Amino acid sequence: MLTLMKQEYYKALKQNKLYIWLGLGVLVPILVMGVFKSQRGVGSVSDLGHATFYVYLAGIIITALSVSQEFGFGTIRPLLSRRFSRGMIFTSKLLLNLSVYIALFIAALVGTLIGQLIFAPNLDFSTRASYAGNVWQTIGITILGTMFQMIFVAALVLLITNLVKSSGAAIGLGVVMIVGTPILSSISMMLIELAPVLKWNPFNIFIGMAMYGQVAPSSFKDIVHMSQGTVIIAYLVYVIVMYGIAYLIFKKRSV
């Protein structure tokens, strides 16, 4: 497993695009705060200068490419025809993707702090920023919430990528999950109105996770139709099932 991880990191670190993704992660919040005066307040800083959207998008694309490129380059054959099990190979890909997500968040945080120092030096991080608490606490919740959403969407993206061996469809779906939240929310509400049991639909759970820590528990229950704790359990079940299916497809695929 250690060998596989070393090889995954070696391949990733030799790719210029990784540094471009990380560089943009630093630049996006600086540019947002530099260009738009309205984005130099507590709300923007708490959202990493709105770089969470960028981190999300970059994470989804990197996840899809991590598998589809191996098929595209034909490197999947030497990868799978060695002593390692497919489970180990799949896990090494997941761990690499998780590392990249963390690196993207660190890049965005660094960019946010630089932007704050340059464009909003008087901003007080102890100011209450949201239901969750002060600016630091809200940043923490934002990162965690976005990370959880990314893990959810990444499972779906991996599943699709393994199924069709192409990153295009998977990235498209990932983008829809990001930018189409209002549409997904409408679909979800419509489903729940049809039958209350449909509150367990994946869109509702996804939206629940996106809102976690953003609104008070009572309002949360009104919107999602279940408690925060229940959403977390449902989310974990969905994540396990989706990663499980993605792994089974990967495991069964002849190359």
Next chain:
Amino acid sequence: MALLEVKNINKSFGKKKAMTNVSFNVEAGHIVGLIGRNGAGKSTTMRAVTGLMSYSSGSITFDGNPVTFSNHKALDKVGNLIEYPSIYPNLTALEHLKLYAMDTENAADFKSLMHKTQIDGDNFGKRKAKNFSLGMKQRLGIAIALIRNPKLVILDEPMNGLDPQSVHDLRELIRELANEGVAFLISSHLLDELQKLVDDVVIINHGKIIETATMAEFFSHDKVRWVMDTSDKDATVKLAQEHQWIVTVDDGHVQISGAESLQQVITAINAAGIDIQTVNTVTGNLEKSLLDMLANDDKGE
């Protein structure tokens, strides 16, 4: 016990049978040619042996250890180049070797391997693989197959994209490694090259093995024959039949085989008062033998 044992492998894609009771062995230090038409099942067989594809029944063992789709720990000592070189475009040749060498503590020496596979360390060692020619990618693919000092190397069309000098050098390298005990399973459409290289042949047609033999045994199907023009073709044929030699008329020329020697044939023809105008000796030819064998197999189906 053979290094690689493939026993009664069956594989279907839907209703189409891709492999039917495929069985053959590869001994240590032997170079085995896996030969057949396009779509005959060569790559499918190689993919099954390297754990890339499942099979419905049969068994594959390497060095006594089973190789299946889900368990192929035994492949640690198997190098392969299947279909086309597996190259990361953003890595240099040297970085590829470093990457794959992480698999083992017993990796080949990079410099020596690059020299043997004609990878110019000063040039290709530093250039990204996306800028490599087909031949260069092929050489790198072969170097990757050899990086773990394997006991068995599986090469699917290894001569693709190589210039004549590179083909010659690859042949020398394979022969050198085989002399050191490394086994090879090679498929190629360049039958002349394969004929110069392999010790044993495995002929596959429509997913079935139709012949496994040493090269010498294989050519016993296609004996030395003498192709000649004479003053009386019909009389020559009749004479050959009287001597119970094998005789055919092909493209207007009389072809005789099965006699003890050319001298015996010439003496008999001259004694019958027939003039020999031209005579050529034709030795065994892999391509002709293969085509004859495949044609016979197709007729039998």
